Amino acid sequence: MxxxxxxxxxxxxxxxxxxxxxxxxxxxxxxxxxxxxxxDIPPEDITTISSGQSVSVPNDVIALVGSTDPAATCTASGPDIESDSQSGGFTFEKDGQTYTVFAQVTSTNGSTATVTCTGNGEVAVAELGLDSALGGLxxxxxxxxxxxxxxxxxxxxxxxxxxxxxxxxxxxx
Incomplete structure (x- = not known):
């Protein structure tokens, strides 16, 4: 029983x-x-750009905007672009340079975002895509x-x- x-x-x-x-x-x-x-972002998914330069953000992709200058601040703007400021010390690397993440950018319509950063460091945009989330999911x-x-x-x-x-x-x- x-x-x-x-x-x-x-x-x-x-x-x-x-x-x-x-x-x-x-x-x-x-x-x-x-x-x-x-x-662990593949280097081919990281694009180095100049501050004030525009970058295409495909649908269903989360793009992280970062700078080699930890004191910098970065924003991304444009039509159909949503940008959220990030903090917490997330970083990614390309060609031996470490980029601190300052913004998370998503596009609702495959738009172009204009990335603007303060400071003197290099700027990069890293595309995560949905596959990053789906593996953890x-x-x-x-x-x-x-x-x-x-x-x-x-x-x-x-x-x-x-x-x-x-x-x-x-x-x-």
Missing amino acids: VRIVLGILAILGGIVGAIGGLFLGGILGAGIGMVANIS GIGLLIGMGIPVLIGILGLILLISGIIGRVRSGKGQ
Whole structure:
């Protein structure tokens, strides 16, 4: 009887955990994936530009604007461009230069953004794309859903073995 009760509780816990893991695992995974990929941007996805120069920002791409001058401030503006100031010390590298991230830029229509930075450092734009977030999203969902599913399977095994044990003992009638 104990196996039956534990099995039912484990199945219910697995269902509740899977629902929570679907949301939390996805959100946390996407965030972790993007943070992990910021420092590992391929050099071909980084474009060095001059302050005040325009750069194309494709749809479904997150572009990070950075400068080699840590005291600089950078902004990006243009039609259909959303720019959010960033802080927290994120950096990326190209050709031995370390760029501190100052803005996150997204385009709703594949527009051109004009990047303006104060300071004397070099300026670069790094494209992350959605694949950076999707890798972390997959890992987050795998963990967030995998553990509750395993608990649910264990609960099902306990429930079945409890029912079989109960029937075999003759106390099931």
